[in-house]
Amino acid sequence: MKGGRRAMKPFRVLCPTGHLSFTPLEKGSFLLACGYGPDAIAADAGSCDMGPRPLGADEHVSLEAWQRHDLEVMLLQSRRLGIPMIVGSASDTGTDRGVDQFVALVRDIAKEHRLPPFRLAAIYSEVPVEELKRRLLRRERIEGLCGRPDAGLSILERTDRAVAVMDAEPMRQALAAGADVIIAGRSSDCAIFAAPLLHAGHDPANSYFLGKLMECASFCAEPYMAKESVMGWIDEGAVYVRAMHPDQRCTPLSVASHAMYERPNPYFEHVAGGCVDMTDCVYEQVDDKTTRVRGARFVTSPTYRMKIEGAGFVGHRRIAIVGIRDPDTIRLIDQAVAWARDKVAERFGPDGNSYRLHYHLYGRDGIMGPMEPRPVAAPQELCVVVESVSRDPQVAFEACALGSRNLFYARLPALKGTAGAAAMMSDEILIGEPGYEWTLNHVVMVSGPGDLVRTRHHRIADGAAWGIAR
Amino acid sequence: MTTLKDLASTIRSKNAGVDLITFDIIFRDRDAFVRVRDSAVITPARVADMFRVPPADITDFVVFEPARAIKFTIRRKVPSGSPGERDVFGSQQYPPLFEIRIPD
Amino acid sequence: MKLVELASTIRSKNAGVDHITFDIICRERHNFERVRDSGVLNRASVARLFGIEEARVTDFVVFEPAQAIKFTIRRLRPSGCKGETDMFGSQQYAPLFDVEIP
């Protein structure tokens, strides 16, 4: 921190939930934390954890009632305290629809509570697939992450929707322009917290690192609790995190354990403009509920690269559930499945043509599949979940029905039961949600964050106007 | 005979983005951590073998002192949530680690 | 010897909506006689095996033409009720495999 401001109280960021609206945030520890004088309230509202469908279909998975609940609790306190509120990855996926939906909710809540006028910045980061195609035509590279090949035209053709993942810079600029509330599209989790810290004059290393520690709220504290508030600040070149729930503590172990949570490597966190290096971090307990960490470094990237997430529709899904208790059928299940697959192939050609069939063998390796170190050769009971996928819903239905009912009719040598080699839980073909795939987990080179990100400023005054009219 | 489950306080797996599953083995007890770490029983080759993936699919393997943890990450064969998914959050992939024997 | 080694078919299936019927068929005449004459299978023993009251075993017949023993039990719940796991009653026979026949 700069010398001239040392006497000041450090800038405090409050995080009430690790995934806004996935389940409602806990008001108790949040209101308690608001009493400690936070300088900003920030929360992440999105995740890739729910699979590719929400992005591909552009739907939210959280209930709107819970989204409204969390935004309302946060907005009322931020306006009461006169501090900024920042929400990233709006409405689970951070598409333009998600940003617009959250902006509309904030407007509604402001109107309902007749809040005095405030300034809202909506930051969009959805990338039209056409834009990515243009880049490809310009011979720009769309580089695959995690061992994925670079994206070509065919993968873009399979993509229905894509978002760019912003770092803190667009949010910092919005704060600098005077925004009181920020609703951002897809953002790096840590960037949502780093933005107000950077705006307050802190360095990127500690700002991003603190964001990384705080983004899942109380997950960095112990004992385990789901959605409790935590407070973080930077002072004297170190970051501090403090649990706000009366029964929770932030300890070196709990904070370090969280620093590595849901990430491939505990030492590096990549954002668009660079990378936080945590290799030399030192964790210390400073009081009962607070842990201090020093030693984070920031390595600025020579090029500015933004991550792109994309998802596309794969097909309609149908599901059937079959139980098997016969030890011979269980022993010969691979043959039974092959028999059923052949019956489907007789009608629609080989798997992969117009359909795909998946057999989930619960009891053997239904959870781990080929990664199962010791698949059970002969469990007492098997549950076979037959899942079909096809772009044609009728083909999906028939493939699933043939692929499951033929387990019942499979002709296996040495089978003692001839009335049906399987137990239908109920003779129905269930309609699953449509299937999507993650098509893009890639990066593109940009001239700066403004290349793919657009900000729109609003003045939210409906509530006040309505209040005055009364 | 001591197994990893006797010594670790947390053994978990979870998605790390859409293409990876990451595994955390965390020790509350410092001696237990040191014992497992120094035994060198848990190695990239060992976990690749256990989960039947080519060694190149172990993208990260780190002994993480601050959390008293061993952490490694495996590249998924198919991205999370694709049709045919077995474990959309990657949260039940850890149990085979329980039975790893740790020498005295 | 286990029943599974002597019988050629062991199966179960709905008999209407309220019953599941079990058929144990031996292709070899001497196996059938051995199972039949052992007396191991009877109303009481199958009720015990499936953990049900004997009164639920509605029929128990030695069926010579098919070299078979057939019995029928009244289902604990009619077929296809909520909570059903075996709509056709077609996977209820497996425990018969391990019945020891002297």
Added chain:
Amino acid sequence: MKPIRIITPTGHLGTTPLEKGSFERGCAQRPDYIIADSGSADIGPYPLGADRPASSEVWQRHDLEAMLVAARKLGIPMIIGSASDTGTNRGVDQYVRLIKEIAAQHKLAPFKLAAVYSEVPVSDLIHRVQAGETIAGLNGRPTADLALLKRTDRVVAVMGVEPIRAVLRDGADVIIAGRSGDCAIFAAPILNAGGGEADAYFCGKAMECASFCGEPFMGKETILGRVDSEGVFLTAMHPAQRCTPASVASHAMYERLNPFREYVPGGFLDMSRCRYEQVDEKTTRVTGQTFVADAETWIKLEGAGKVAERALFILGIRDPYTIANLDRAIDWTKGKLAERFGPVGGTYDVFYHDYGRGAVMGEMEPTPAKSPLEVGIVVEVTCDDAARAEVICHIAAKNLFYARLPDVKGTAGTAAIMSDEVLHARPAYEWTLNHIIKAKDQSEFFSTRFETIHA
């Protein structure tokens, strides 16, 4: 009597497509009739109660097309019983429509179609009970009262041979019948040809599941049945299948409580003195069956009614501690549900089908596995209201995902979620009626309509 020969290509028309190879071999035998049963009470109460087919119309059409084209080419009658799985009026009308479409598509010469309906309005049964008639329960079920009838959405009467014999006498080329006794659709033409009741019903009983009376086991292959003065003859048409004394006798007892008796309107078939003989490589002859007539005619009624909406969720558990403590985890989640939605079994019900530990057999499992490596769990919630069933099911599953047990080492989720979705299952129905009612004659509950089909 004059010998009569019948082929049947499938034991349940439409469930999975019939096999064309052995069917063509059967047609080459120049049979007198092509007959198939298309229904069953085996598929649970839903299709009847909700009045929906259980089979895909694509497959129903496939089977009807194969049979109709062959029957018209051979110039012989075709009989379909229990149309569209349940034999309700909807099912009969649907098959009549398919027959018309297929006739048009193949430009078939005009033929005479008979539709025989067997649905009984619930209100009609209510009037009968109010008027003092008895609807007696089968299999230990109590006599039907008004409360039971009020829980019933749809009822079919199971026809015997008479309605089918009547339309055959009137020259029907194609018969689409509502709910029918499986063996009645085969017995009707045999009786019309002068066959005895015992042989007619036995032939029907043996043929109704098609190749199930042959060996080795095959699903949907054609069987040829012949009745003449020498007895009943059954021949497998698939090159690799045979009808043997053992296979025919085994099938005679299939899916029935008692191997010796088959009840039909007007009496029962007694098979206790049957003789089974191999007469050639693929054929078995059966003699010695008798028919015991009943002075009264009782007609069977099947009825189903809606109980609740259903929602499902699929999870897997691999953690041995969670598996060892699964009962506790399930009790915990049920407790959480009770806190929020009131007691389980009150306005909703929840079932955790734990595959791997005895889900298939439930209470009847003698040796549930204590520590399987893996458990697949299907969470099933039933409730009057579909939206509420969905919410409860979602929470019932997610609570298992978040269940905290003292010894569990994994803290990121105690279950594997196959796909994060509540599956909308069809509603739960119950069999309300499995009853019989006394009839004036075998035709009382059935009505017939003729139509000439022009391509």
